Amino acid sequence: MVGMVIERDSVGEEGDDVVTPGEFLGEATEFIAGKGAYVSPNGRSVRACLTGRRKVTAAPPGSHDNRSTIEIVGHKAHGAVPQPGSIVIARVTKVMARNASADIMCVDSKAVKEKFSGIIRQQDVRATEIDKVDMYQSFRPGDIVRALVLSLGDARAYYLSTAKNELGVVSAQSISGGTMVPISWTEMQCPLTGQIEQRKVAKVD
Amino acid sequence: MDVDTGNMTQTNLVDKVVVPGDVVLDLTKMENQTIKLGSGLHQDCDYISVMQAGKLRLSKPNKYWVESSQKRYVPRLEDTVLGIVVEHRSDNFLVDIKAPNLAFLPVLAFEGGTRRNIPKFETGTLIYARVVKANGIMNPELSCTDASGKAAEFGQLKNGYMFETSTGLARMLLSSPTCPVLEALGKKISFETAVGLNGRVWVNASSPDDVILVSNAIMRSEFLSGTQQRIMAEKLLERLQKS
Numbered sequence: 001m002v003g004m005v006i007e008r009d010s011v012g013e014e015g016d017d018v019v020t021p022g023e024f025l026g027e028a029t030e031f032i033a034g035k036g037a038y039v040s041p042n043g044r045s046v047r048a049c050l051t052g053r054r055k056v057t058a059a060p061p062g063s064h065d066n067r068s069t070i071e072i073v074g075h076k077a078h079g080a081v082p083q084p085g086s087i088v089i090a091r092v093t094k095v096m097a098r099n100a101s102a103d104i105m106c107v108d109s110k111a112v113k114e115k116f117s118g119i120i121r122q123q124d125v126r127a128t129e130i131d132k133v134d135m136y137q138s139f140r141p142g143d144i145v146r147a148l149v150l151s152l153g154d155a156r157a158y159y160l161s162t163a164k165n166e167l168g169v170v171s172a173q174s175i176s177g178g179t180m181v182p183i184s185w186t187e188m189q190c191p192l193t194g195q196i197e198q199r200k201v202a203k204v205d
Numbered sequence: 206m207d208v209d210t211g212n213m214t215q216t217n218l219v220d221k222v223v224v225p226g227d228v229v230l231d232l233t234k235m236e237n238q239t240i241k242l243g244s245g246l247h248q249d250c251d252y253i254s255v256m257q258a259g260k261l262r263l264s265k266p267n268k269y270w271v272e273s274s275q276k277r278y279v280p281r282l283e284d285t286v287l288g289i290v291v292e293h294r295s296d297n298f299l300v301d302i303k304a305p306n307l308a309f310l311p312v313l314a315f316e317g318g319t320r321r322n323i324p325k326f327e328t329g330t331l332i333y334a335r336v337v338k339a340n341g342i343m344n345p346e347l348s349c350t351d352a353s354g355k356a357a358e359f360g361q362l363k364n365g366y367m368f369e370t371s372t373g374l375a376r377m378l379l380s381s382p383t384c385p386v387l388e389a390l391g392k393k394i395s396f397e398t399a400v401g402l403n404g405r406v407w408v409n410a411s412s413p414d415d416v417i418l419v420s421n422a423i424m425r426s427e428f429l430s431g432t433q434q435r436i437m438a439e440k441l442l443e444r445l446q447k448s
Contacts, residue, residue, distance in 0.1 A: 135343070176249070
């Protein structure tokens with residue numbers, strides 16, 4: 001019930017003042033709540049729910065409702081979020097019979113701020129002979145892989161794919177602890193012992 | 206790390222007890238040879254060192270391994286093991302084989318196994334099976350058929366008595382020629398046994414007295430030599446007037 005005198009900004013411009021969540025923006029009879037704003041429970045006022053600057057947009061001509069839209073812009077940028085089609089760098093955490101789980105660390109060369117889980121299914125490891133894929137010969141826990149996000153997946157994890165030449169294991173450690181060198185698209189060699197281990201290797205230019 | 210390798214073209218530790226950290230071979234002092242390393246040995250750049258306490262063994266010309274005995278089992282490919290069914294999932298049974306992970310036994314991994322005749326194993330069923338997939342990362346996988354798909358004694362073990370032993374005793378019972386204690390008992394009692402390399406032994410005989418006698422004799426024979434095993438078995442048989 002706080003009545004505040006608000007300077008009406010010119011329509012289409014952003015104000016200079018910063019608003020915080022809960023702050024009164026306008027009357028619901030005069031404004032529509034856009035992104036970052038909401039109509040308060042009593043139905044009469046529009047309030048902010050993000051921190052940022054207020055922006056008023058005029059109603060599109062010809063619409064039956066001629067209220068302006070108020071929204072909040074310029075809020076703190078979030079960390080990167082994987083989207084279908086983006087290339088991610090992930091670290092393999094678990095290898096199982098039909099899939100491998102990985103923690104997504106970077107999305108399109110920007111680091112993520114919170115943990116995202118991804119799953120690489122057996123049929124998405126490579127493009128050829130997908131029913132004969134042996135997960136143990138493609139990935140090991142601790143490998144760094146470059147993968148493509150296929151879809152948002154289920155509630156637990158994104159679905160990732162390494163079924164391209166430039167996708168797959170980018171860096172891996174051998175059993176002896178040395179960082180391995182790729183020698184083909186299926187094999188990597190340890191420089192300390194000379195042992196060869198199988199991985200689905202990414203072709204890095 | 207200061208390593209005293211001495212003269213290491215041929216190791217002098219064969220058939221001796223070794224502990225983790227012992228250097229067995231120095232690869233820089235050996236010319237082009239192929240060496241095969243079995244369990245318990247690890248290549249550390251130019252040295253072969255011991256990872257597990259036990260006796261070092263050599264099988265001429267070039268195969269080295271460490272024989273050790275533990276209560277826990279590390280799954281190896283093609284080992285025959287005795288497992289206990291813990292759960293029944295849609296496409297495999299979860300079986301406990303004394304390993305770090307539960308093993309998967311596919312419901313179709315039986316002779317003539319189809320979706321229509323899936324065996325009904327309850328929790329606690331004892332199974333004799335063969336390890337078909339064992340890497341350190343994933344759950345091991347078992348099968349109740351041999352390599353050609355036949356049943357070959359694999360499957361559920363009914364009646365009888367199962368007890369746990371160390372892996373070393375299990376290997377001794379399976380060695381050829383026949384282990385002395387089994388031979389001595391077999392002369393007077395008729396019984397059947399199944400030995401799992403994971404440290405489980407199952408014994409079945411016509412009467413409970415015989416089952417107990419055979420089980421006790423096996424359990425006592427771990428650290429006895431061949432002759433001592435025969436004497437021990439004969440004494441037990443005498444006491445129960447089986448001669």
